[in-house]
Amino acid sequence: MSMPSIPQPTFYIFKCEQASPPGMPKPSCVNENTRDLFNHTTQSLMQKGLMGPVQVVRTSCLGRCQMGPVMLVEPGHHMYCQLSKEKIDRIVEEHIIGGSPVEEYLIPQQYWGKPVNLGS
Ligand code: FES
Numbered sequence: 001m002s003m004p005s006i007p008q009p010t011f012y013i014f015k016c017e018q019a020s021p022p023g024m025p026k027p028s029c030v031n032e033n034t035r036d037l038f039n040h041t042t043q044s045l046m047q048k049g050l051m052g053p054v055q056v057v058r059t060s061c062l063g064r065c066q067m068g069p070v071m072l073v074e075p076g077h078h079m080y081c082q083l084s085k086e087k088i089d090r091i092v093e094e095h096i097i098g099g100s101p102v103e104e105y106l107i108p109q110q111y112w113g114k115p116v117n118l119g120s
Contacts, residue, residue, distance in 0.1 A: 009055045011096055014072040015041060017058040018065075028061070029068035037069055040085050044092050054096055067107055077115070081107040 015038050020028035030037075038058060045051050064070050067081035073091070078101050080091060087105050095101045106112075 010053045012074045013041065013054060013056045014059045014062065014074070015056060016060070016062045016068060016070050018061040027065050027068060029065065029070055034069045037083055037085065037088065041088050044089060048092070048097070050096065064107060064111060067111055070107070076101065079107040079112050080105045
């Protein structure tokens, strides 16, 4: 069977969509103030015609709950933290369209070290 070639996405955005149950002491990325950030991200990308080249994926906890809401942009392991709609708009403009990560929104280095080397 022959299939048409489809280009790979340029970016994947992994958006943490974990919500803690009521009464949990640990913060989570989704609460009543942040629950529309996923839709805001997808709508912003749709309006710019970027859905397809950019794939937005809902994930569970990405392990940086204290810095939430977070999302990881690949390639590059760029972890954005303490997100708001305004920050997402700027990330789309400058990182996704412009190719330059928004350094001031990236998670501080002490919370985001180098990947663990599993080979040795
Ligand atoms: S709940 Fe989002 S990183 Fe843990």
